[in-house]
Structure formats: structure tokens, C-alpha cells
Amino acid sequence: MSNLLTASIGRKLLMSVSGLFLILFLFVHLFLNSFLLLDGVFGFERGQMFNAGVHFMGTNPLIKIIEPVLALGFILHIVYSLILTLQNMKARGPQAYASGKKTSGVEFASQNMLVLGIVIASFLAVHIINFYMKMKGFIAWEAGEVEFPFLGNMAKGEDAYSLVNATFKILPIVILYVVGSVALAFHLSHGFWSGFQTIGWNNTKWMPRLKCISNIVAIVLGGGFAVIALAQYLFF
Amino acid sequence: MENTINITLKVWRQNGPKEKGRFETYKLANVSTDSSFLEMLDMINEQLVNENKEPVAFDHDCREGICGMCSLYINGRPHGPDDDVTTCQLHMRKFKDGQTITIEPWRSAAFPVIKDLIVDRRAFDKIIAAGGYVSVNTGGVPDANAIAIPKVDADEAMDSASCIGCGACVAACKNGSAMLFVSAKVSHLALLPQGRVEGARRAKAMVAKMDELGFGNCTNTGACEVECPKNISLSNIARLNREFLSAKLQD
Ligand code: HEM
Ligand code: SF4
Ligand code: FES
Numbered sequence: 397m398s399n400l401l402t403a404s405i406g407r408k409l410l411m412s413v414s415g416l417f418l419i420l421f422l423f424v425h426l427f428l429n430s431f432l433l434l435d436g437v438f439g440f441e442r443g444q445m446f447n448a449g450v451h452f453m454g455t456n457p458l459i460k461i462i463e464p465v466l467a468l469g470f471i472l473h474i475v476y477s478l479i480l481t482l483q484n485m486k487a488r489g490p491q492a493y494a495s496g497k498k499t500s501g502v503e504f505a506s507q508n509m510l511v512l513g514i515v516i517a518s519f520l521a522v523h524i525i526n527f528y529m530k531m532k533g534f535i536a537w538e539a540g541e542v543e544f545p546f547l548g549n550m551a552k553g554e555d556a557y558s559l560v561n562a563t564f565k566i567l568p569i570v571i572l573y574v575v576g577s578v579a580l581a582f583h584l585s586h587g588f589w590s591g592f593q594t595i596g597w598n599n600t601k602w603m604p605r606l607k608c609i610s611n612i613v614a615i616v617l618g619g620g621f622a623v624i625a626l627a628q629y630l631f632f
Numbered sequence: 633m634e635n636t637i638n639i640t641l642k643v644w645r646q647n648g649p650k651e652k653g654r655f656e657t658y659k660l661a662n663v664s665t666d667s668s669f670l671e672m673l674d675m676i677n678e679q680l681v682n683e684n685k686e687p688v689a690f691d692h693d694c695r696e697g698i699c700g701m702c703s704l705y706i707n708g709r710p711h712g713p714d715d716d717v718t719t720c721q722l723h724m725r726k727f728k729d730g731q732t733i734t735i736e737p738w739r740s741a742a743f744p745v746i747k748d749l750i751v752d753r754r755a756f757d758k759i760i761a762a763g764g765y766v767s768v769n770t771g772g773v774p775d776a777n778a779i780a781i782p783k784v785d786a787d788e789a790m791d792s793a794s795c796i797g798c799g800a801c802v803a804a805c806k807n808g809s810a811m812l813f814v815s816a817k818v819s820h821l822a823l824l825p826q827g828r829v830e831g832a833r834r835a836k837a838m839v840a841k842m843d844e845l846g847f848g849n850c851t852n853t854g855a856c857e858v859e860c861p862k863n864i865s866l867s868n869i870a871r872l873n874r875e876f877l878s879a880k881l882q883d
Contacts, residue, residue, distance in 0.1 A: 403839055404809075404849040405876045480849045487808030487848030489741040494642075494655065495734035498708030499804055499855045506853040507806060590852040593866070596874030600788075600867045 405594075407476055412594035414473035415587050419613065421466055422580075426620045428453065432560060433627055443557025444544040450531065450556040451546055474517060481510045505586035512583040519576025526563050531556055564628035573625035581618025588613045635665040637729040641676060643688055644736045646745050649752075653745065655734075665725035669712060670695060670702065672724055689748040695720040697861065700796030703803070704749055705736040710800035710859045718798060718861045738803035742810070742846045755845045756797050756813060763837035764817045766826050785823045793820035794862040801856035801864070807848035812856035814842050815872035816864045822875055832879035839876050 400406040431445035438445065453459050505512060530537040531554070539554035546553075564570055589606035592598055598606060638661045646653030660679065663672050670692050677687035693701035702719040706712035712722045727733060735749060743751040795816035802810050818835050821827025827834075850869060857866045 400880050402843075403876070403880075404843050404847075405839060405873055406880070408849055408851075408873075409877065480851070484807035484809070484848040484851070487741050487846055488806060489739055489808065491739050493705055493708065493736055493739060494644075495705065495708040495736060497804075497806075497855075498713075499858050501858050502853055502855045506851065509851060586852075593852050593870045594873055596870050596877055598867055598870035600865060603867055 407480055408594045410472055410476050411480065412591040414469045414476070416591045417469045418466075418473060419584065419588065419591075419617070421469070422617050426617060426624075429621065429624050432557070432624055432632070440545070443542065443555065443561070446557045446560070447542055447553055447555060448544045448546050448551070451544070451551060451553040454531070454553075470520075474513070477510060477513055503586050505582040506590070509583065509586065512579045515579035516576060516583060519572060519579070522569075522572060523576070526569070527556075527560065530559060561628060561632055564625055564632075567629070570625050570629045574622045577618045577620075577622035577625070580621070581614040583614075584617060585611055585614035635725075636662045637665060637724065637727060637731075639663060639672075639727060639730070640732040642732060642734040643676075643749070645688070645748050646737075647747065649744055649746055663724050665723070665727075667724050668695070668720060669704075669706070669722040669724065670720050689746075689750050691750050692720060697721045698796060700798040703738050703751065703753075703798060703800070705738060705803055707734055710738070710803040711798075711861050716861055716863055718796070721861075738799055740799075740802045740805075740808040740847075742808065743799060743802060751799075753797075753799050755847070756799060756810070758845060759810070759814060759838050759841045760797075760817065762841035763830070763834040764821070766821065767830060770826055779825050781824065789820045789823035792816040792823070792864060792868055795820075795860075795864050796862060798861060800859045800861060802847065804855040804859040805848065805850075806853060806855065807851055808846075809850040809856075810842050810847040811850035811869050811872065812860060812864055812866070814838050815868035818872050818875055819868045822871065831875055832882065835872065835875035835879050839872070 401410065428446075428449045431449045434440075435442055435445050525535070529535040537559060540558060541552055542555045542557075543550050543552055545551075564573075588610035589598070589603075592602075592606050638659070641658045641660060642655050643658065644653055645656045658676055658679070660672065660676050663675065667675075670690075673688065673690055680687050691701045691703055693699045695702070697718045697720060700718075702711075704711065704719045706719065706722070711717060711719045713726050714722050737743075737745050737749045738751045738753075740751075742755045743753055746752050793816075795813060797813065799813070801812035802808060818831075818838060821834065822831045852866065852869065854866055857864065
């Protein structure tokens with residue numbers, strides 16, 4: 397185990413494990429966000445499902461433990477992405493090819509992972525200021541108090557739904573969310589299968605399967621977040 | 633009937649490792665489309681010698697795609713515009729009359745230019761020397777049925793063994809990574825019983841040497857696989873990751 401992280405493959409392992417963990421988190425996040433659109437479907441009143449979900453997340457001790465792990469995941473992923481990219485630029489050398497790069501069939505995303513990551517990170521900063529900082533009480537907001545069904549009873553909590561809904565009425569923010577989601581989709585269209593390749597879970601049989609799953613993950617996550625923001629803007 | 637073309641060459645010239653390089657432009661007439669790319673370079677050198685100029689230095693040896701000496705980044709691609717061939721196997725019929733052909737050396741910090749189009753690829757030899765072999769002499773050829781080897785493994789081992797160490801993978805890689813080369817070398821031994829025994833030690837030693845020599849971290853872009861003249865598969869890299877990580881976990 398010694399000096400695993402000083403080896404190139406060890407550094408990649410960190411990128412991969414942190415990235416795949418972030419994908420897992422995004423699925424949970426998307427599931428919760430889908431509540432924003434589903435009140436009508438399940439016969440709840442406006443915002444009840446989402447507010448109950450936020451209440452659950454805010455009060456569940458497990459989430460309290462996962463939160464710092466998640467932050468660590470982001471930090472590791474970003475710090476190592478910068479270290480790796482700098483090392484790779486150095487390994488590549490300063491001299492560019494005068495005749496360019498005409499290699500065909502290389503995924504666009506795979507060549508631009510850092511740029512896509514930076515777009516995601518910028519989006520993330522705005523996203524955290526918009527919602528996380530407010531819901532966690534770092535930034536003051538009109539929380540209000542609403543009632544919603546919760547685990548069989550009625551519970552009282554803050555009106556997170558109205559905050560989200562009001563935020564998604566601002567067009568530039570919706571556009572930013574769509575741009576961030578598209579960048580995420582591209583990042584994951586490569587990142588998902590690349591992450592499995594890095595931990596060694598790949599061979600000639602699994603390559604097409606992983607690439608297919610990769611595209612599905614990219615479309616579900618990227619498309620999901622974008623559609624929810626757009627639907628909130630247009631219909632809610 | 634023989635076809636000929638007239639071409640313009642833009643060739644990287646560099647007097648030595650520490651000197652500043654530059655492109656020089658040469659015109660070459662009546663190149664047979666049946667000739668190989670290296671024969672065309674022989675023509676340009678003959679022309680330069682006749683003009684009392686210094687010929688272009690480039691690497692080559694077997695000229696039949698088996699030794700891995702020839703290199704050259706031609707019009708934006710390692711080993712030129714054809715797929716799955718080395719530069720020595722590239723035909724001039726892949727070019728058009730009047731075309732300008734840009735020829736550059738491999739670009740990678742671990743492959744410094746020695747002169748003109750020749751780069752120092754001894755880094756690959758050092759990686760092989762770190763562990764790319766079976767360390768004991770295993771004697772004569774045993775009966776083929778003495779140790780049964782699944783056909784799939786034998787095929788994959790042969791496929792990975794076809795790497796000729798040309799370095800096109802590094803030249804094509806935006807990260808200057810040598811993972812396709814190293815993974816091919818680790819794989820062809822790891823897949824067969826004699827090489828398997830030293831698998832863990834080999835993976836660790838070769839990766840450590842690769843890192844030490846300044847090759848980059850692989851991000852699986854796959855440009856290497858596209859440009860490899862021997863079609864070495866990206867799945868070898870997954871195997872190398874597997875070999876390396878499980879070897880490290882056992883320590
Ligand atoms: C929710 C956010 C993110 C998720 C889910 C995610 C996911 C992933 C995954 C799964 C990989 C593949 C790892 C591997 O190949 O071993 C990856 C690679 C990478 N990520 Fe992210 N990432 C996210 C955000 C970011 C951010 C914010 C940055 C940079 C500022 C970034 C930069 C990179 C880079 C440079 C790579 C390396 C390319 C590669 O190895 O394939 N990512 N990401
Ligand atoms: S993997 Fe392919 S491109 Fe790389 S050195 Fe071997 S033969 Fe050349
Ligand atoms: S000269 Fe031997 S492979 Fe091209």
C-alpha cells in the first residue's frame with residue numbers, strides 16, 4: 397500500500413473513486429429534485445413533496461455524516477484534477493504540433509475534462525450560494541413555515557420549495573443551470589466509463605457496455621437537472 | 633502505368649538537442665505514388681546532398697513494420713494519414729498532387745529531439761529493463777499440451793505482444809502518457825503462465841519507471857489506440873490498472 401498515491405495510477409484511483417462517489421451523490425440529489433415536479437402526480441399540495449424531502453435530508457443523522465465526506469470528495473477530485481492536468485501538461489512538453497491533431501474518433505469530452513470540470517465548479521459555486529448557504533442558515537432568507545405530510549404524520553418546516561421556485565423564475569439562473577447540466581453531461585459521458593477503466597473494471601467485452609451506460613448516466617443526470625430547472629421556470 | 637505527384641515538404645530541422653528548431657520547405661517532383669513514405673524521404677535527401685546541403689535525419693530500420701524504429705508525425709497524425717500502418721508502410725498514393733506535407737518529430741517531454749526528426753526513445757528501453765521480461769531461462773519448448781492455455785488468453789497475449797515500441801501512442805497523447813505501451817508489455821506477459829509468476833512485481837516496477845521518466849497520467853482519451861499501428865487495445869490499460877492496484881493492495 398505504501399506510496400500508492402505517489403504513483404500515476406494511484407492518483408488516478410483517487411480521481412476515479414471520488415468521481416464515481418460524486419455520481420452516486422448526484423443520483424440521490426436528482427431523485428430529491430424530481431419531487432419539485434411531482435406534487436401534482438401524487439396529489440399533494442404545491443411544494444409538499446419537496447419540502448418533506450428537504451426536511452428528511454436536514455434532520456437525518458446519516459446525511460450529517462455523509463456531508464463532510466461529500467465535501468472531501470469534491471475537494472479531492474478538484475485538487476487532483478489540477479495536479480494531474482499540470483503534470484500532464486509538463487509531460488506533454490511545450491512544443492505543439494504545427495500540423496495540429498487530426499486523430500479521428502476521440503471523444504470531445506475526454507480531451508476537455510478540466511474545462512468541463514471548471515464549468516461544473518463555477519456552476520457549483522453559484523448553486524451553493526443560491527440554496528445550500530440559505531437552507532443551512534449561512535445566508536439569511538425568508539424561510540417561512542409550511543406544513544407537509546412526513547412519515548405518516550404532518551410536520552412543520554421551512555418552505556424550501558418557494559425558495560427554489562422563486563430562484564428558478566430568474567432567467568439568467570435557469571440558463572446557468574442548463575449550461576452547468578450540459579457540461580456535467582459531457583463530463584460524465586467520458587468520466588463514468590473512464591472511472592471504471594481506472595479501477596481496472598474493463599475489458600474488450602465491457603468497453604462497449606460501459607460506454608453505453610456512460611451515455612445513459614450522462615443523459616439522465618445532465619438532462620434531469622436541466623429539465624427540472626426549465627420546467628420550474630416554465631410551468632410552476 | 634506509373635503515377636507521379638509533385639509535393640511540397642515542410643520538415644522540422646533541428647541541429648541538436650539543445651538547439652532551436654525550425655521548419656524548412658522543400659519541393660519534390662516526380663514522386664511515384666507506388667513509393668513508400670521513407671523512399672520519398674530518401675529522394676529528398678538525395679536532392680539535398682546533390683545541393684551540398686545536410687540531409688534530413690530520420691529513424692528507420694526494417695522498413696516493413698516490425699522493428700518500431702520509424703516514427704514521424706505527418707500532417708497531424710503519428711505514422712501519417714493511413715490507419716494501422718507504420719510510417720515505413722505508408723504509401724505515397726495516400727497523398728495528392730500539389731499537396732503540402734508537414735513532417736514533425738514525436739513531441740513529448742520524455743522523448744527529447746536528438747536531431748531533426750529523430751527523438752530519443754530510450755525511455756521505453758528503460759521501462760522494459762525495469763521488468764518487461766521473464767527473469768529465468770525456461771529451457772526448451774515444452775509440449776503444447778503440457779500447460780493448457782485458453783484460446784482467448786493466448787489470442788489476447790499475442791495481440792498485446794504485437795506492440796513494436798514505436799512510441800506513436802505517446803506522440804498522440806495529449807497527456808504524454810505511455811500507458812498503452814506499458815499496458816501492452818505488462819499484458820502479454822501477465823496473460824501467459826510463465827510471465828504470470830512475476831506479474832505483480834513487473835507491474836509495479838514498470839509503472840514506477842514510467843512515472844520516474846516523466847510520462848503523464850492517462851485519462852483514457854483513446855487517441856493512442858486510434859494511432860497505434862498495431863491496434864493495441866485500450867482494454868490493456870484496464871488490465872494494467874488492475875495488475876498494478878492489486879499488486880499494491882497486497883503490499
Ligand atoms: C459533480 C461533479 C463531478 C463529477 C460527478 C465528476 C466525475 C468524474 C469522473 C467519474 C471522472 C473519471 C475519473 C477517472 O477517469 O478515473 C472524472 C474525471 C475528471 N474530472 Fe470530474 N467530476 C465532477 C466535477 C469535476 C470538477 C469540479 C473538476 C475540475 C475543476 C473536474 C475535473 C476532472 C478532471 C480533470 C478529470 C480527469 C479526466 C479523466 O481522468 O478522465 N471534475 N470526473
Ligand atoms: S502501443 Fe502501439 S503506438 Fe504504442 S509503442 Fe506499441 S505499437 Fe507503438
Ligand atoms: S522501419 Fe521498422 S517499423 Fe518502420
